[in-house]
Amino acid sequence: MSIWLAQHLAALRDACRRLAAAPLNSLLSLLVIGIALTLPTAGWLMLDNLRALSGDLPGVQQISIFLSLDAGKREIGEIESRLQAGQVGRWRFVAREEALRRLQAAEGMADIIASLPRNPLPDAFVVTPADSRPAELERLAKAFSGWPKVAHVQLDSAWVKRFDALLRLGRLIVVLLGVLFAGALVTITFNTIRLQILAQAAEIEVARLIGATDSYIQRPLHYFGILQGALGGLCAAVLVAVGFHLLTPLVTELAQLYGANFALQGLGALHLASLAAIGAVLGWLGAKISVLMHLRRFA
Known part of the structure; x- marks a missing residue:
């Protein structure tokens, strides 16, 4: 050796x-x-x-879950539990009041929002999946759309x-x-x-x-x-x-x-x-x- x-x-x-x-x-x-x-x-x-x-980047490869206007705290808590159990990635809750404040802060929107009789925006969850493959994003979006009190799921799958x-x-x-x-x-x-x-x-x-x-x-x-x-x-x-x-x-x-x-x-x-x-x-x-x-x- x-x-x-x-x-x-x-x-x-x-x-x-x-x-x-x-x-x-x-x-x-x-x-x-x-x-x-x-x-x-x-x-x-x-x-x-x-x-x-x-x-x-904001809005890139994210899934937005918009709830029905009649969704209450119980339904919101149920969706939070589903997201935690599913371990889909990072997510955050956007209350309808917070969404309205952001919209009012946008240029030229304050007068329009003030003229509305009530808040037309729904509560929402913004999910950033851990797996960003297009097929996985579409699968998640389809699964989210079947959850109770979910009115609309937004995903720009074509861009992804x-x-x-x-x-x-x-x-x-x-x-x-x-x-x-x-x-x-x-x-x-x-x-x-x-x-x-x-x-x-x-x-x-x-x-x-x-x-x-x-x-x-x-x-x-x-x-x-x-x-x-x-x-x-x-x-x-x-x-x-x-x-x-x-x-x-x-x-x-x-x-x-x-x-x-x-x-x-x-x-x-x-x-x-x-x-x-x-x-x-x-x-x-x-x-x-x-x-x-x-x-x-x-x-």
Whole structure:
């Protein structure tokens, strides 16, 4: 076990030495890999933030339950109990008096409301479901409409379906971009390892002559690809973090204009680890393919 560990540590040190031997070339390669991973990562984060933002905007993906005008405290309490038991998500009760005050506060409505003989607005519940899928929203709206003393259930299902379709289209585009740029990352590592093999052809031939195994020769190159990919993933994380830092004040200001309290959510520790792991795997894959193809000439 100690011999195996020593061999891998030696290969890792050799890979670090190869990276440090040409700092400018290594830096440019890391930037290219980082940019390749930045675009799909930023796109995926933006889609997640867009879905979160839709839940914070007033009236978006909400179900309004309007009660009959003759609904009393007993019926209101019964509906509250049903909502609590069903665990449908967040909800709040809007009394008819509160709704009337809000309507009176609207510009140009005070005189109109004052001329009415009585309050025409019903009590209502505003539900923000935990599951915002269109099918689930429609199921809930249908269930709410069958409850006692419910006069009307309002859900803009057409808008929800359009929004969900746009998000699914966005995710598909991001996945396609991810596959495309993953291929680019593998190609970058493939060419880098090929150049390493060509530059050290004499060393590889001598190592073959003195009995070096294929694993011994290939191991530092594999580690080189893993290190390059992982560092490129971290470079992508830095680029995404900088971009989100610049966008956050503008997005927050725009959200406040629409009555939402929202801030962009950037990369977390799990995202950083995932980017480094994805870069490492793709770097290893490019190195593996390059080694298998170009070391045959020394066999």
